[in-house]
């Protein structure tokens with residue numbers, strides 16, 4: 054996904070503003086990229102249409118290049134569909150809060166039950182796990198193992214029979230077990246009950262009916278639909294079947310540690326309109342996260358925190374000034390010390406320079422170099438340039454020994470500091486000229502170059 058989008062954006066970044074042709078070409082690529090990420094076809098279609106409409110009607114922002122504007126629109130749209138902000142778990146006014154898990158076999162329900170129990174325990178709750186999957190051999194044992202690891206008690210039909218519960222007593226009924234589990238939680242004052250249910254390999258009527266009966270028996274505050282993030286195009290049909298068959302209040306995406314780019318997240322959220330509450334990211338109980346729509350959007354776009362960077366750029370940049378400077382460079386005019394000063398100030402406005410580079414993807418080496426960067430250096434540079442006359446700023450060559458002493462004195466630095474700055478400026482000037490020729494640093498917007 055990222056490669057494709059990156060090259061699309063590269064094509065855009067040399068152009069001045071968003072034209073309809075640009076937008077259509079980009080939207081086409083975004084559509085293809087999302088399909089590659091296994092976002093369901095109808096979802097991709099409506100998403101692309103929404104992005105196109107917004108791009109066409111958007112104001113051209115002076116601080117962003119066209120590529121960044123499209124990324125921003127795509128990102129905003131993704132975040133909106135994914136629910137905007139994290140939706141926390143709904144807790145019952147009168148405990149216990151009842152959470153029922155539903156989903157296909159292998160989706161990750163039992164694993165999630167343990168993770169969620171551990172998470173809630175960490176917040177001071179006293180969860181009880183209820184083993185209402187009596188379908189699969191060893192399902193009860195699996196939940197007991199998970200419960201033990203999490204340090205959370207498990208209510209199961211036959212507590213003594215670990216290891217051979219593949220032969221369940223004929224009377225064991227998941228609905229009755231759920232009801233008894235809830236009663237036990239009330240009696241023992243557990244404030245949360247997590248009901249683990251059975252799944253099938255595919256959507257089937259009997260499974261849905263059983264889940265429906267469990268739901269009716271325990272009247273849950275939350276029904277969480279657990280879905281494997283790697284499910285691909287089946288996400289929509291599966292989510293729809295559970296939405297119609299059982300009804301759910303929220304979604305948990307599991308196996309997000311795999312190659313899944315999160316296409317399923319977009320599909321499920323878009324088709325069912327239900328929020329994604331949590332993400333499961335591995336086999337360990339601690340591989341569990343509260344779901345953040347904005348981070349998921351970045352993951353789908355695979356662009357690091359580029360968007361944060363863009364927002365900062367939007368805030369800090371005087372677009373006109375940037376444009377003027379870009380024009381100056383493009384026309385081959387010299388980059389002067391005065392320009393250098395303006396640039397330094399703009400960089401400083403963007404917050405910590407180090408942080409900024411840290412947010413760009415693929416900047417590992419740069420990051421290392423910047424670890425040695427001292428922001429006080431910018432103060433020193435600014436002081437030195439301010440102590441120069443306009444003529445000296447335009448033509449640093451004229452700075453001789455006596456001018457250098459005057460500048461050092463005026464800026465509270467030494468002649469060596471002044472020399473160092475002039476050397477560095479010389480280097481920057483050469484780099485600027487080169488960047489003007491080659492099209493600049495990717496992702497740096499309208500910074501000169």
Ligand code: GDP
Pocket residue numbers: 156157158159160161162163164165252307308309310311333334335336340
């Ligand atoms: P259930 O049938 O819905 O209860 O699914 P399980 O909880 O039994 O999980 C099925 C398999 O997926 C097990 O082997 C789990 O260890 C594995 N699994 C569950 N969640 C995750 C996850 O987030 N990441 C990875 N890598 N594996 C997971």
Ligand code: MG
Pocket residue numbers: 162163164186192249250
């Ligand atoms: Mg299970």
